[in-house]
Amino acid sequence: MTAGGITAEPPVAAAPPPSGEPGRLGRYLTSAIFLAPALFMLGVWMVYPAVYTIIRSFFGETGFLGHWVGIDNYKTLFTTSTLTTAIKNNAIWVAVVPAFVTALGLIFAVLTERVRWAVAFKTVVFLPMAISAFATGVTWRIMDQQDPGLGAINALGKTISGVFSPAGVLSTASPSTSVLQSSGGALVLKTPTHPGGIALLGLTGIAPDQVPKSSAQAVTPPPKPGDIEGVVWRDFKPGGGKVGVVEKGELGLPGVTVELRNAAGKTVKTTKSKPDGSFDFSNVPAGTYHAAIGAQTFAKPFGGFAWLGPSLIVPSLLIAYIWIWAGFAMVVIGAGLASMPRDVLEAARTDGATEWQTFRRVTVPLLAPVLSVVFITMIINVLKVFDIVFALAPESEYARANVIALAMYLTAFQGGENFGVGSAIAVFLFLLVIPVLALNIRRFRRES
Amino acid sequence: MTRARIAVVLAAAVATALLVAGLAGARTSTPATAHQNLAVKGTITFDGIWTASSGQKQFADVIAAFNKTYPNVHVNYKPVGNNLPTVLATSVAGGHPPDMADIAQPGTVAQLAKQGKLKPITYAKSVIAANFAPAWRQLGTYSGKLYALVFKAANKSVVWYNVPAFKAAGVTPPKTFSQLLTDAKTIKASGTPAYSIGGADGWTLTDMFENIYLRTFGAAKYDALSQHKIKWTDPSVKTALTTMAKVVGDTSNVAGGTSGALQYGFNDSVTNAFGTPPKAAMVFEADFVGGVITSSTKAKAGTGFNTFTWPAITPGPDAGAVEIGGDLFVTFRDNPAIEAFVKFLATAPAAEAWAKQGGFGTGNKNVPSTIYPDAITRATEAPIGTAKSVVFDMSDEQPPAFGATTGQGEWGIFQTFLKSPSNVAGIQKQLETAAAAAYK
Numbered sequence: 001m002t003a004g005g006i007t008a009e010p011p012v013a014a015a016p017p018p019s020g021e022p023g024r025l026g027r028y029l030t031s032a033i034f035l036a037p038a039l040f041m042l043g044v045w046m047v048y049p050a051v052y053t054i055i056r057s058f059f060g061e062t063g064f065l066g067h068w069v070g071i072d073n074y075k076t077l078f079t080t081s082t083l084t085t086a087i088k089n090n091a092i093w094v095a096v097v098p099a100f101v102t103a104l105g106l107i108f109a110v111l112t113e114r115v116r117w118a119v120a121f122k123t124v125v126f127l128p129m130a131i132s133a134f135a136t137g138v139t140w141r142i143m144d145q146q147d148p149g150l151g152a153i154n155a156l157g158k159t160i161s162g163v164f165s166p167a168g169v170l171s172t173a174s175p176s177t178s179v180l181q182s183s184g185g186a187l188v189l190k191t192p193t194h195p196g197g198i199a200l201l202g203l204t205g206i207a208p209d210q211v212p213k214s215s216a217q218a219v220t221p222p223p224k225p226g227d228i229e230g231v232v233w234r235d236f237k238p239g240g241g242k243v244g245v246v247e248k249g250e251l252g253l254p255g256v257t258v259e260l261r262n263a264a265g266k267t268v269k270t271t272k273s274k275p276d277g278s279f280d281f282s283n284v285p286a287g288t289y290h291a292a293i294g295a296q297t298f299a300k301p302f303g304g305f306a307w308l309g310p311s312l313i314v315p316s317l318l319i320a321y322i323w324i325w326a327g328f329a330m331v332v333i334g335a336g337l338a339s340m341p342r343d344v345l346e347a348a349r350t351d352g353a354t355e356w357q358t359f360r361r362v363t364v365p366l367l368a369p370v371l372s373v374v375f376i377t378m379i380i381n382v383l384k385v386f387d388i389v390f391a392l393a394p395e396s397e398y399a400r401a402n403v404i405a406l407a408m409y410l411t412a413f414q415g416g417e418n419f420g421v422g423s424a425i426a427v428f429l430f431l432l433v434i435p436v437l438a439l440n441i442r443r444f445r446r447e448s
Numbered sequence: 449m450t451r452a453r454i455a456v457v458l459a460a461a462v463a464t465a466l467l468v469a470g471l472a473g474a475r476t477s478t479p480a481t482a483h484q485n486l487a488v489k490g491t492i493t494f495d496g497i498w499t500a501s502s503g504q505k506q507f508a509d510v511i512a513a514f515n516k517t518y519p520n521v522h523v524n525y526k527p528v529g530n531n532l533p534t535v536l537a538t539s540v541a542g543g544h545p546p547d548m549a550d551i552a553q554p555g556t557v558a559q560l561a562k563q564g565k566l567k568p569i570t571y572a573k574s575v576i577a578a579n580f581a582p583a584w585r586q587l588g589t590y591s592g593k594l595y596a597l598v599f600k601a602a603n604k605s606v607v608w609y610n611v612p613a614f615k616a617a618g619v620t621p622p623k624t625f626s627q628l629l630t631d632a633k634t635i636k637a638s639g640t641p642a643y644s645i646g647g648a649d650g651w652t653l654t655d656m657f658e659n660i661y662l663r664t665f666g667a668a669k670y671d672a673l674s675q676h677k678i679k680w681t682d683p684s685v686k687t688a689l690t691t692m693a694k695v696v697g698d699t700s701n702v703a704g705g706t707s708g709a710l711q712y713g714f715n716d717s718v719t720n721a722f723g724t725p726p727k728a729a730m731v732f733e734a735d736f737v738g739g740v741i742t743s744s745t746k747a748k749a750g751t752g753f754n755t756f757t758w759p760a761i762t763p764g765p766d767a768g769a770v771e772i773g774g775d776l777f778v779t780f781r782d783n784p785a786i787e788a789f790v791k792f793l794a795t796a797p798a799a800e801a802w803a804k805q806g807g808f809g810t811g812n813k814n815v816p817s818t819i820y821p822d823a824i825t826r827a828t829e830a831p832i833g834t835a836k837s838v839v840f841d842m843s844d845e846q847p848p849a850f851g852a853t854t855g856q857g858e859w860g861i862f863q864t865f866l867k868s869p870s871n872v873a874g875i876q877k878q879l880e881t882a883a884a885a886a887y888k
Contacts, residue, residue, distance in 0.1 A: 082855075082856050082860075145711070146704075146707065146708060146711060147704065147708065172639065174700075176637070204636075204637035204638075204639075205636060205637060205639055206639045207638070207639030207640055207725070208616055208638075208639065209725060210639060235637075236637045236638055236639075237618065238615070238616065238617060238618025238638070239617075239618030239619070239634065240617075240618065240633075240634045240637060306707045306711070308711050309707050309710070309711070310867075394648040394710070394711050394713070395648050395649060395650065395713070395854050395855050395859075396647055396648045396649075396650065396710045396711070396855065396860075396863040397710075397855070398854055398855025398856070398860070399855045399856060399860050402855075410853060410854055410855070410856065411853075413531075413534045414853060414854050417533065417534070417537045417556075417848055417849075418849060419537075419541070
């Protein structure tokens with residue numbers, strides 16, 4: 001009987017069996033045999049692990065089944081701060097990413113219909129989809145580096161800020177003694193100077209390669225009546241040297257703008273230091289003065305934003321993720337757009353609708369099914385997000401950048417080896433995805 | 449052990465091995481084994497982290513040395529790589545562990561021993577006693593039974609410094625912590641930040657804390673804190689954290705400042721200190737820093753980089769104690785072949801087979817320091833064998849949930865400490881809460 005069913009060939013079909021029973025059995029068997037490999041795979045790699053994970057989530061830390069702990073793992077999930085952060089972050093992701101991705105995709109799709117080079121533009125926007133999320137994470141991590149010498153984004157910031165507020169020549173320098181005090185970025189010598197006096201402006205924290213090439217051994221100029229003189233020098237020699245004293249082996253700092261401020265704090269004269277660091281304000285009227293080095297000398301170069309730091313890490317992750325998926329949304333929405341009936345659009349235009357009205361009242365409503373596909377797909381993707389966070393966030397910010405899938409990985413596999421709580425997190429994630437999946441399946445049914 | 453951490457250790461081991469391959473001139477010949485033992489037969493499965501690109505070849509040499517005496521025992525080494533802890537945890541959970549494995553965390557060994565998954569290696573007690581100081585046997589003992597052999601050790605009580613930067617500042621390697629702070633000031637005045645900290649990897653911070661705690665309060669108290677017999681709210685922790693704040697809180701003296709240091713991983717901290725121009729003058733990390741320097745910078749041993757021992761804090765017998773990280777060999781089964789292999793691994797020829805190739809330190813006191821291929825390796829590895837006082841990396845000794853989880857537990861909290869070094873009491877509270885939960 002069964003053999004006949006398997007080898008159901010034209011003769012059998014030509015002459016259907018009287019009862020119909022063996023044929024139906026045979027058909028079931030045939031489909032069972034064809035389904036078996038897929039069912040087996042699903043069973044081994046989907047059903048069994050899912051069931052095991054659910055059971056495992058009610059047991060303790062280690063072992064095949066550990067010890068029964070009831071819902072303790074779930075309690076841990078909602079009381080441990082790193083895990084609640086992960087849940088909160090996932091909520092932020094769901095709130096931000098699907099909306100942005102759908103909106104950007106829609107804008108790109110509509111615009112590419114109107115530009116020349118549409119193919120080139122589409123390719124560029126779609127390209128991030130071709131890169132693995134992990135590689136994207138690594139790339140953005142490098143671009144997001146705070147040091148403008150390493151991170152592309154901050155390098156751009158440095159170039160721009162360099163035009164408007166250039167860095168000083170001695171940006172790292174600091175005073176060598178406490179008599180030289182910082183005030184509004186400038187360094188002011190606290191001890192007052194009178195005509196005929198000498199002002200010693202010692203600086204440290206200057207690397208040897210930052211000292212101008214023209215500099216020579218620092219020299220304290222001899223006092224001159226009526227003049228205020230002094231020296232700006234690198235108050236350091238190997239071993240430290242005596243602080244506040246010009247010694248042999250210590251270099252003058254040429255080209256530093258020195259200001260002379262009167263008792264009211266107003267700059268009355270400026271001059272530049274010579275190769276040996278000395279400077280001279282000649283013919284100074286009697287009075288009390290303070291020598292100072294202007295703030296522009298110490299202006300710090302643009303240090304870069306900490307894109308990977310505590311306050312910007314989540315936005316950085318969101319940007320990178322949207323960058324990847326915008327291309328996907330554009331292509332899907334673009335396809336929807338292409339299959340849209342043109343006559344409706346033309347009718348709208350003939351009726352005198354503006355471009356914006358056509359877009360809002362015709363294009364968007366007609367695209368609604370496609371937009372919801374993108375939106376729902378993105379919600380599912382975002383709930384499961386893992387690789388980009390894992391690769392992009394530095395480990396020191398994992399606690400702040402945490403998402404549910406990463407929390408599961410860290411808890412179960414990265415050191416924690418706590419399979420109990422790890423399973424509970426996985427089940428929780430599963431529960432979050434189910435309603436969205438159900439929504440999607442219902443929509444599929446409606447469409448077919 | 450995290451992915452990054454293992455990668456670092458492996459990279460270092462490879463690089464050191466490559467570096468020394470050409471230099472290995474002084475090879476001591478191992479005494480020829482007189483007799484072969486043909487009676488012991490069998491196959492041993494061994495899961496280890498060393499892969500083809502790291503120490504697998506060197507470990508194969510160790511196995512080859514073993515096979516000279518026991519030609520009928522086949523050691524089937526499986527290079528699991530970075531995921532070893534996970535692979536091992538799942539294979540143990542599934543009931544099919546390998547015969548032997550290499551575990552980096554005593555905390556994990558303790559856990560497995562407690563669950564009764566490991567076999568004691570009591571049979572190797574006398575061989576270990578003949579080759580190692582008692583402290584080493586203690587490192588492998590859990591609740592009174594010997595379970596593990598520390599086959600390979602990394603010296604963590606080491607500081608690496610940029611020789612030209614020290615020269616430009618006119619300072620010499622400090623012997624004491626107060627000298628270190630004075631030198632750091634001088635180095636800063638010379639125009640280079642003194643400290644390079646890889647704060648993105650939490651373990652670089654716990655390593656610094658552990659060295660400070662060990663050198664302030666000695667090995668006994670260190671062990672008590674490791675086992676959570678002392679609470680993290682203890683005044684001694686406060687003292688050690690305050691001491692540490694003198695380094696990490698000296699923000700303008702840390703390469704990149706606090707926010708920069710938090711984004712630099714361990715590898716970055718090394719390249720920052722030894723790249724051109726250097727962004728800092730010294731790195732507080734283990735012997736494997738050398739491998740990173742030679743593989744990713746142009747600095748040369750001796751003229752470009754060198755090491756000094758972690759400076760002493762409280763004078764006394766433990767002022768020169770050595771903190772190690774290392775590979776603990778454990779057994780999941782028991783048979784004559786495994787016994788023979790474990791006993792062999794505890795002897796000098798086993799350690800020498802790898803040590804002469806570099807990238808390897810051992811507590812085996814019978815391994816002569818001349819076996820190490822160059823001066824810097826000798827300076828970092830020899831103290832492991834001769835130290836009077838040895839302790840294991842504290843964060844590795846604790847339950848992994850507290851001591852070895854990326855961005856969480858101890859590692860994460862010390863990163864918070866790097867952000868706000870003045871908040872000592874708050875950090876102590878956080879540490880104690882996390883520790884209490886993990887030791888529950």
